[in-house]
Amino acid sequence: MKSYYLFICTTLFLVGCGENQPTEASRGKCIPNQPCVFQSRVKLALSTTNVIPETPFQIILQNEKTNVEVQTAYIEGVNMYMGKIPLFFELKDGKLVADAMLGVCNEPQMQWQIVISGTTGTPFEIRYPFSSTQR
Numbered sequence: 509m510k511s512y513y514l515f516i517c518t519t520l521f522l523v524g525c526g527e528n529q530p531t532e533a534s535r536g537k538c539i540p541n542q543p544c545v546f547q548s549r550v551k552l553a554l555s556t557t558n559v560i561p562e563t564p565f566q567i568i569l570q571n572e573k574t575n576v577e578v579q580t581a582y583i584e585g586v587n588m589y590m591g592k593i594p595l596f597f598e599l600k601d602g603k604l605v606a607d608a609m610l611g612v613c614n615e616p617q618m619q620w621q622i623v624i625s626g627t628t629g630t631p632f633e634i635r636y637p638f639s640s641t642q643r
Contacts, residue, residue, distance in 0.1 A: 548632035569604040586619035
């Protein structure tokens with residue numbers, strides 16, 4: 509697990525901060541940092557509503573009726589280019605859970621989005637907006 513966080517931190521430092529291109533896809537009607545149920549009936553939630561850079565948090569996916577299979581998942585910056593932070597989900601207590609951590613940038617509040625492609629029998633792609641605030 510330590511090597512995973514070391515990889516994330518190293519990647520963020522190598523990528524650095526820069527301007528980000530606007531995203532093309534709609535984020536739906538999710539309230540940032542709050543649990544959201546998408547049209548695919550997949551529920552996404554963060555382990556905390558107050559995401560702080562360089563502080564670990566979890567991303568939780570679930571669908572009560574069918575299994576969720578994640579094909580690709582990552583976090584990307586919206587208001588600044590921060591590269592793509594890969595997410596790896598593991599099954600824990602009937603939910604898919606990914607450990608995550610964000611890097612610090614010169615913006616006091618960063619806008620992010622989680623992008624997940626997968627299937628519940630039907631292919632889906634979700635984009636979940638959230639923000640982080642420096643201490």
